[in-house]
Amino acid sequence: MKAILLVAGKGERLRPITSTRPKPLIPILCKPLIYWHLDALAKTSVDEIIVVASYMKEKIVKAVEEHELSRKITVVDQGRELGTGDAVAKALEAMDSDDDVLIIYGDLFLGDWSIYKDLTSLDGNFVVAVEHNNPRDYGVLIVERGRVKGIVEKPEEPPTNLVNAGIYKFDSRILKKYISSLKPSPRGELEFTDVITNAAREGVDIKVYSIGKTEWIDIGTPWNLLEANKIALNKFLVNEIKGVVEDNVTIKGPVFIGENSVVKQFTSIEGPAYIDRDVVIGPSARIRPYTTICRKSRVGFSVEVKESILLEHVYVNHLSYVGDSIICENVNFGAGTITANLRFDEREVKMTIKGKRVSSGRRKLGAIVGANVRTGINVSLMPGVKIGVNSWIAPGAIVDRDVPDNVFYRVRQEYYIESLPSIKHEEKK
Numbered sequence: 001m002k003a004i005l006l007v008a009g010k011g012e013r014l015r016p017i018t019s020t021r022p023k024p025l026i027p028i029l030c031k032p033l034i035y036w037h038l039d040a041l042a043k044t045s046v047d048e049i050i051v052v053a054s055y056m057k058e059k060i061v062k063a064v065e066e067h068e069l070s071r072k073i074t075v076v077d078q079g080r081e082l083g084t085g086d087a088v089a090k091a092l093e094a095m096d097s098d099d100d101v102l103i104i105y106g107d108l109f110l111g112d113w114s115i116y117k118d119l120t121s122l123d124g125n126f127v128v129a130v131e132h133n134n135p136r137d138y139g140v141l142i143v144e145r146g147r148v149k150g151i152v153e154k155p156e157e158p159p160t161n162l163v164n165a166g167i168y169k170f171d172s173r174i175l176k177k178y179i180s181s182l183k184p185s186p187r188g189e190l191e192f193t194d195v196i197t198n199a200a201r202e203g204v205d206i207k208v209y210s211i212g213k214t215e216w217i218d219i220g221t222p223w224n225l226l227e228a229n230k231i232a233l234n235k236f237l238v239n240e241i242k243g244v245v246e247d248n249v250t251i252k253g254p255v256f257i258g259e260n261s262v263v264k265q266f267t268s269i270e271g272p273a274y275i276d277r278d279v280v281i282g283p284s285a286r287i288r289p290y291t292t293i294c295r296k297s298r299v300g301f302s303v304e305v306k307e308s309i310l311l312e313h314v315y316v317n318h319l320s321y322v323g324d325s326i327i328c329e330n331v332n333f334g335a336g337t338i339t340a341n342l343r344f345d346e347r348e349v350k351m352t353i354k355g356k357r358v359s360s361g362r363r364k365l366g367a368i369v370g371a372n373v374r375t376g377i378n379v380s381l382m383p384g385v386k387i388g389v390n391s392w393i394a395p396g397a398i399v400d401r402d403v404p405d406n407v408f409y410r411v412r413q414e415y416y417i418e419s420l421p422s423i424k425h426e427e428k429k
Helices: 033-041 057-066 084-094 114-120 172-179 192-201 222-235
Strands: 002-006 048-053 072-077 100-105 108-110 125-131 139-144 147-153 162-171 206-210 216-218 250-252 255-257 268-270 273-275 291-293 298-301 304-306 315-318 321-323 350-353 356-359
Touching (some): 002 084, 033 048, 033 108, 072 084, 114 125, 291 304
Antiparallel strands (some): 139 147, 147 206
């Protein structure tokens, strides 16, 4: 059996996170997303994995080569991104057999990775479905007597609450037959879901493999990444301390602390939390639940971090608050930098995604800070703000709008100098 992993998308809705890394290299618990998929596939009967890439393909190739896996892995260049149907077609061309094939959208994160092993042990064609409370936002399965009859994208009135999970198992000969006759969708792309619908219409037997309400995240927005991080901390965190914990440190709940990391005195850590290797925490820092801090980062004196992701080489050295935020690599926060995460009216925080204001569905959401950003002292980042890569934020700035890449965000300050009235200072006894 073969597996096809689709990772070619640009991840534009995840900017600025994907400005410096492709989506499959975004880390969950400091481990690239693509590694979660590859490790799960290594536990199945799959003997070859075909990775279809395009955006930042060289970085994906390097990551795959560095990951030791007892399976043959082939990286295929999709070239122009013409849709999921085109990506699968490119992968099928690279296959040297008519084996059954497992097809996986590479931007998924699961609370149970044994799904792959279970699927590969079954005979027949399957579409994996997940029960979702808001199916209108996804492709919804049309099902009759346990068989898939089609997939309708983002319907106003969903026929079921079964959402297409982006995982399929098929006879590759069937795929080749129906992909060859695909026509572009209204947005000009070849959609793999049309293969499913067309095959079902012509009587191909396609079963539903329902995973019920298993945790399943389609990582398309920054807050989806925070949700995936939360699932990972709940499901996969190993409670282990490999680093150094100084005296007078309080640790509650499950916490992982990696090799060569140091937690300095008077620090408080509340799990679940993941602290990677070569990290320094404290003294007198507070790490709250659902926080992940990746390698060679520093959280210093009187800094509080809550339900956030700090990637590699992030420095938050003193007197700062990071809440419900994602801070990308090589960021330096000046003293007193604060990420606000709650509106006055306590409504859901909105974020600008591809030019449109979109509700995150979260009452609490902080800032998304791109790579290589520097802030001066006493900077305030308002809820839902994004800071583009390589930008600087001047001291004292209140940032209430998105900041583009490669800019110096400065504020004007009016000041007055007046003479003080004559004041007689009495000598204190």
